[in-house]
Amino acid sequence: MLRDFPLDRLESDLRTEKVSEIFLWLVSQVGTPVSQSAAGDLILSVRNEAFGKDDSRTRGPNTNRRLSFHTDRCDVIAFLCLKQARKGGENELVSSPALYKAIREERPDLLAILMKPFPYKRHVVDKGNALPYCEQPIFSFCDGHFAGSFLRVLIDRADADPDCPSLTDEQREALDFLEDTAEREDLRVHFRQEPGDILFLNNWVTFHRRTAFDDWPELERRRHLLRVWLSVPNSRPLDEPFKANYGSVEAGSIRGGMPQEAT
Numbered sequence: 001m002l003r004d005f006p007l008d009r010l011e012s013d014l015r016t017e018k019v020s021e022i023f024l025w026l027v028s029q030v031g032t033p034v035s036q037s038a039a040g041d042l043i044l045s046v047r048n049e050a051f052g053k054d055d056s057r058t059r060g061p062n063t064n065r066r067l068s069f070h071t072d073r074c075d076v077i078a079f080l081c082l083k084q085a086r087k088g089g090e091n092e093l094v095s096s097p098a099l100y101k102a103i104r105e106e107r108p109d110l111l112a113i114l115m116k117p118f119p120y121k122r123h124v125v126d127k128g129n130a131l132p133y134c135e136q137p138i139f140s141f142c143d144g145h146f147a148g149s150f151l152r153v154l155i156d157r158a159d160a161d162p163d164c165p166s167l168t169d170e171q172r173e174a175l176d177f178l179e180d181t182a183e184r185e186d187l188r189v190h191f192r193q194e195p196g197d198i199l200f201l202n203n204w205v206t207f208h209r210r211t212a213f214d215d216w217p218e219l220e221r222r223r224h225l226l227r228v229w230l231s232v233p234n235s236r237p238l239d240e241p242f243k244a245n246y247g248s249v250e251a252g253s254i255r256g257g258m259p260q261e262a263t
Contacts, residue, residue, distance in 0.1 A: 002198040005080060019082070023198075023226055027078040030200065031230035034074055034257025038127040046079070046225040048215060059125055060153075061227065066212040069094055069182045070151045071203045073245065074229035074256040079199045084192070085223035088213030093189045094182045096148025096205055100139050102181050110174040114138040117241050118175075119158035119165040120151065128259035133164045134244040138178065142249070145236035147204045152179070182207060193225070204236060231255050 007019065020043050024033060033042040048064040060067045064085075069092075103111045117135035140147050152175060158164035167175075181187070193199055201208055215222045231254045238249035248255040 001193075001200075003194075003196060005196040005198055007082060007196050016082075019080075020226060023078075023080045024228060026198075027200075027228050027230060030078070031076055031232035032254055034229050034231050034254070035260060036227070036229055037125060037258055038261035040260045042228060044227045046227050047223055048213075059123070064089075064213050064215060064223075067209045068152060069179065069207040069209045070153070071096075071149050071207060072151075072229060073258070074203055075232045075235045076230040077199075077201045077203060077208075078228045078230060079193065079197075079201075080226040081193045081195050081197045081199075082224040082226065083195060083221060085213035086216045086221075088211050089223050090190060090192045090211045091199070092209050092211065093201070094187050094207045096139070096150075096207055097146055098187050099178065099181055099207070100146070100148065102184075102187070103178065106181075107174075107177055110170075110177050111139070113170055113174040114178060115140060118155050118167070118171065120154040120245065121158035121161055121164055123154060123258075126258050128261035131244060133158050133161075134241075135165070136241045136245060137239065138175075140239040140241075142237040142239045145251075147236060147238055147242075148207065149204070149242070150178070150207055229257055231257070 005023075024043055027033065035041065036044045044061060046061040049062040060070075100111070103114065115137050117137055119133050119135050121133045122129050122131060136149060138148065138150050140149075155167070155175065159167045213223055233252050235252055235255075237251040238246065240249060243249045246255040247259075
């Protein structure tokens, strides 16, 4: 966490777009920004757009609902908080290696399942991706390097789609146990990112989520964060099944993000 990004001074002297440019330049010193949309957007505004449940543009970051523990399609996530909600919108983190160890001790049979590939349906906004689904494990090791990766919403969508592989009862049990274990107080960190805070998360050892929030009635006061996905030069090697979703599995390679839609 980096604190005290000078939002007040910058927003009084410069346009909000300039704040985004400075933030993008700053996080680019950590890694290479990768696309977060089929249009190639390198910065995503995380705020409640109220598109509606059935709107194809809807994704977790542009709602005000509680999100489940998950990872994003990148090595490192960077968030800059511009405005906070009137109530709620707290961050919660859990260590994926800690989850791995707890499940190994209590349910090694389920851990073995979590280390095998699960189907992930293509996200509705991932329009540049030609694959209808991919398969990758929740926990994996490559050349001695651990990696945790999890987004249940896409797993459940694959399970519900007759054109994608269905989950077994054992896979559902393993996923439920994983999520139940992540709820344990001794494994979670809970905090609130305040305006001017920049948060970096290592996606391969951290699952994250956001609590639901109630916003301010005034548009200019509503919760607003900027998010960048980064591919970092000191990244770990990944298991081969990740190649379909990340483009590359080699340590230090440019990988992750969403492919751009052909025009």
